[in-house]
Amino acid sequence: MTIYSGPVFEMAADQLTVVADHLNIPMDERDRLLMPKRSITVSCPIRRDDGTIAVFEGYRVQHHLTMGPTKGGTRFSPSVDIGEVAALAIWMTLKCALVGLPYGGAKGGVRVDLTKISRRELEALSRRYMQEMIPFVGPHIDVMAPDMGTDEQVMAWFMDTYSMYRGQTVTEIVTGKPVASGGTVGRREATGRGVAHLAKRVMSQLAIDASNATAVIQGFGNVGSYAAQELHRFGLKVIAVSDHTGALHDSRGLDIPALMRHAGTRGSIAGFSKEMEFDPSQILTLPCDVLVPAAIERVIDAEAAENLTCRILAEGANGPTTPEADLVLQNRKPEIFVLPDILCNSGGVVVSYFEWVQDLQQLFWEEEEVMRREYQLLDRAFERMLARAKAEKISNRIAAMAIAVEKGRTAMNLRGLFP
Numbered sequence: 001m002t003i004y005s006g007p008v009f010e011m012a013a014d015q016l017t018v019v020a021d022h023l024n025i026p027m028d029e030r031d032r033l034l035m036p037k038r039s040i041t042v043s044c045p046i047r048r049d050d051g052t053i054a055v056f057e058g059y060r061v062q063h064h065l066t067m068g069p070t071k072g073g074t075r076f077s078p079s080v081d082i083g084e085v086a087a088l089a090i091w092m093t094l095k096c097a098l099v100g101l102p103y104g105g106a107k108g109g110v111r112v113d114l115t116k117i118s119r120r121e122l123e124a125l126s127r128r129y130m131q132e133m134i135p136f137v138g139p140h141i142d143v144m145a146p147d148m149g150t151d152e153q154v155m156a157w158f159m160d161t162y163s164m165y166r167g168q169t170v171t172e173i174v175t176g177k178p179v180a181s182g183g184t185v186g187r188r189e190a191t192g193r194g195v196a197h198l199a200k201r202v203m204s205q206l207a208i209d210a211s212n213a214t215a216v217i218q219g220f221g222n223v224g225s226y227a228a229q230e231l232h233r234f235g236l237k238v239i240a241v242s243d244h245t246g247a248l249h250d251s252r253g254l255d256i257p258a259l260m261r262h263a264g265t266r267g268s269i270a271g272f273s274k275e276m277e278f279d280p281s282q283i284l285t286l287p288c289d290v291l292v293p294a295a296i297e298r299v300i301d302a303e304a305a306e307n308l309t310c311r312i313l314a315e316g317a318n319g320p321t322t323p324e325a326d327l328v329l330q331n332r333k334p335e336i337f338v339l340p341d342i343l344c345n346s347g348g349v350v351v352s353y354f355e356w357v358q359d360l361q362q363l364f365w366e367e368e369e370v371m372r373r374e375y376q377l378l379d380r381a382f383e384r385m386l387a388r389a390k391a392e393k394i395s396n397r398i399a400a401m402a403i404a405v406e407k408g409r410t411a412m413n414l415r416g417l418f419p
């Protein structure tokens with residue numbers, strides 16, 4: 001029995017079993033690698049605009065504390081539950097280990113429908129959530145960041161709430177803050193830029209010419225929009241994008257800068273163009289060179305995997321591909337080059353790490369330096385993953401996860417069991 005139930009947690013557990021089998025990890029060690037160290041559930045009461053009180057459930061899961069503080073985003077969404085948050089925390093652990101950050105993984109969430117609360121209520125909820133988390137977080141304990149449904153403003157409220165409690169400004173308590181409040185240049189774009197940078201590397205490896213290539217993006221939030229912008233800048237035609245309101249398609253290539261401006265002011269892609277409207281359920285199977293799922297978990301199941309027509313699958317979202325789909329991808333022809341989520345979207349937490357380092361040192365870098373160092377860490381992890389996949393004849397995902405699990409396991413075993 002465990003409190004972590006549900007399809008997303010089971011998916012993360014299944015992935016770890018595949019990797020543990022590959023690494024021959026003894027059975028009695030596996031639970032220690034899988035089970036989160038701490039989970040916190042809080043209720044967040046706020047006063048609504050009409051004077052009534054509403055209570056929202058919030059979570060934070062800290063997966064393991066072996067490598068240093070825990071790190072990970074906070075998600076505001078109506079479907080969040082503790083199992084999903086735990087799975088996302090496990091993936092954060094793997095992501096941080098793979099690229100070499102001194103963190104364990106964490107994730108948080110509040111179950112809330114953002115379309116049903118006002119901006120003032122959002123501020124009250126953000127502050128109350130952070131206030132409830134104060135006993136469990138700290139710059140050297142657990143450092144939050146944005147995820148689905150949260151942004152720079154929410155991070156500024158988190159930072160302010162923690163700072164008011166401490167009686168001094170503690171910028172290093174969260175990352176993904178506005179640059180004006182101790183954030184770093186290049187964090188907002190970091191995840192999408194990383195996705196596009198790695199996709200470009202794979203394109204040159206497969207001899208795909210960017211100026212003749214096409215991309216399709218599912219999700220136009222922080223990750224999808226900046227991935228689209230960067231791929232567009234590299235010369236690819238972004239022929240389709242979707243978000244929670246619908247999808248747009250234009251075989252001549254969408255005007256991504258205009259769409260970014262539109263989504264920036266309107267909050268979604270809705271209303272951009274009537275004649276480009278497209279069935280969002282068809283987006284993943286549209287023929288293209290680079291497919292970027294940048295929305296939610298488990299969108300590519302076994303059936304979708306059979307029907308994919310892309311050449312490169314660049315996973316911007318966390319957990320977009322199920323283990324059943326992985327089996328299909330490992331055997332299908334023509335082959336699809338998979339950039340697994342824990343590598344492909346790790347640019348976000350990499351630059352979060354740079355933000356934390358800069359805040360601790362009170363020494364800020366130029367954007368050029370942020371980007372150079374981001375790509376350096378991504379390239380290094382990419383090369384290690386490829387070498388491992390080739391040497392052991394395994395998928396990129398198993399290779400990436402194996403590198404990450406080995407790192408955490410070695411550190412855990414060297415420290416030993418206390419007491």
Ligand code: GLU
Binds near residue numbers: 071175
């Ligand atoms: N939420 C992001 C992720 O899933 C970023 C986490 C962070 O920057 O700490 O990777």
